Amino acid sequence: MPDFPYRLAADKLLAWFRPEARPMPWRELKADGTPHSAYSIWISESMLQQTQVATVIPYWKRWMERWPDAAALAQATEQEVMKMWEGLGYYNRARNLLKAAQAIVTRFGGKFPTEHSELLTLPGIGPYTAGAICSIAFNQPRPIVDGNVVRVLCRLLTITFEQIPSELKSRDLLWRISTELVCRAAESDHPRACSYFNQAMMDLGATVCTPQNPSCLLCPLNAMCKARAEGSQSLYPCKKNLPRTVHREDVAVFVRDEQGRVLIERRSGESRNQGFWQMPLAEDTDHKKAVSYFRKKHIRLEEKQLTQLKHAITKFQITVKLYPGQTDAKFKEKKDLRFVTAEELEQLPVTASHSKLLRFLQKKGL
Numbered sequence: 510m511p512d513f514p515y516r517l518a519a520d521k522l523l524a525w526f527r528p529e530a531r532p533m534p535w536r537e538l539k540a541d542g543t544p545h546s547a548y549s550i551w552i553s554e555s556m557l558q559q560t561q562v563a564t565v566i567p568y569w570k571r572w573m574e575r576w577p578d579a580a581a582l583a584q585a586t587e588q589e590v591m592k593m594w595e596g597l598g599y600y601n602r603a604r605n606l607l608k609a610a611q612a613i614v615t616r617f618g619g620k621f622p623t624e625h626s627e628l629l630t631l632p633g634i635g636p637y638t639a640g641a642i643c644s645i646a647f648n649q650p651r652p653i654v655d656g657n658v659v660r661v662l663c664r665l666l667t668i669t670f671e672q673i674p675s676e677l678k679s680r681d682l683l684w685r686i687s688t689e690l691v692c693r694a695a696e697s698d699h700p701r702a703c704s705y706f707n708q709a710m711m712d713l714g715a716t717v718c719t720p721q722n723p724s725c726l727l728c729p730l731n732a733m734c735k736a737r738a739e740g741s742q743s744l745y746p747c748k749k750n751l752p753r754t755v756h757r758e759d760v761a762v763f764v765r766d767e768q769g770r771v772l773i774e775r776r777s778g779e780s781r782n783q784g785f786w787q788m789p790l791a792e793d794t795d796h797k798k799a800v801s802y803f804r805k806k807h808i809r810l811e812e813k814q815l816t817q818l819k820h821a822i823t824k825f826q827i828t829v830k831l832y833p834g835q836t837d838a839k840f841k842e843k844k845d846l847r848f849v850t851a852e853e854l855e856q857l858p859v860t861a862s863h864s865k866l867l868r869f870l871q872k873k874g875l
């Protein structure tokens with residue numbers, strides 16, 4: 510382990526942390542003065558992956574009102590869960606929440622597991638989420654390492670990711686450092702030491718030790734930070750080996766029937782966002798190729814583009830080009846490709862990009 514004043518760092522972070530500094534409803538006490546349940550922490554942590562706190566808060570509130578515990582969630586259908594998650598992206602997280610809630614009911618009698626090893630057996634719960642639940646909800650000395658924590662630790666101890674083999678070693682090292690820190694925090698007499706320490710680490714990375722221009726003057730760890738001493742904060746963590754961005758174009762078609770209903774299709778079981786609805790879409794293509802693709806589905810794609818929208822999913826920067834179209838005489842509706850009214854559409858989970866396109870069409874009165 511690198512030489513570092515672990516206990517002092519833990520004490521300084523604990524003294525710095527104020528749960529109200531970044532207000533989050535799952536951090537507040539409930540009306541009866543007790544903390545929120547492990548289930549609610551799990552839901553918040555799952556929503557927070559790749560998503561800003563401000564975006565998550567209304568989703569979390571709606572979710573907790575509808576499904577206040579794992580037993581209630583286990584009764585939901587996948588379509589209801591997808592609809593509730595609509596707009597948060599990375600939909601496998603929502604599917605896994607449902608599967609994990611069902612597993613909690615069948616394997617743990619509906620009682621939320623308190624052991625790290627038990628949590629790791631549930632769908633969608635990896636070392637980060639298990640560590641976050643065990644430390645935040647149960648105050649256990651379990652480490653967490655996410656993008657924010659990686660940045661803080663790499664800067665504090667000047668750890669680099671030069672090549673892939675050493676990156677793997679560094680990541681393992683970061684988990685060990687995080688464990689050491691939360692175990693030293695547990696030695697303090699703070700009643701919620703592990704919970705507060707890990708939340709403090711998350712807040713430090715999100716608000717002080719930011720990717721650009723970290724606020725080192727305000728940082729409670731500035732006196733022990735090796736990167737600050739060298740003035741090399743911007744070099745950590747090393748950005749080598751990050752996946753490169755891939756640009757892609759998709760073509761979508763907007764078709765209405767004589768009754769004003771819109772044609773939509775359901776994404777197949779194999780694809781990203783599976784189970785979500787969208788206007789018929791040809792991925793990674795151009796207008797010419799999309800014409801033949803849609804012809805096979807008995808949809809005629811017109812020439813004049815209606816609009817386009819850019820969005821990002823993992824490493825993909827996607828431009829969706831939307832064209833009007835018509836079905837031909839041979840077109841037949843199917844279970845996963847059909848016309849729906851505006852009211853029916855309201856009840857279905859729709860991909861975020863197509864929700865935006867549909868709102869655009871509505872605004873234009875199309």
Ligand code: SF4
Nearest residue numbers: 718723725728731734
């Ligand atoms: S001193 Fe600066 S670089 Fe070091 S941990 Fe604090 S904010 Fe990050």
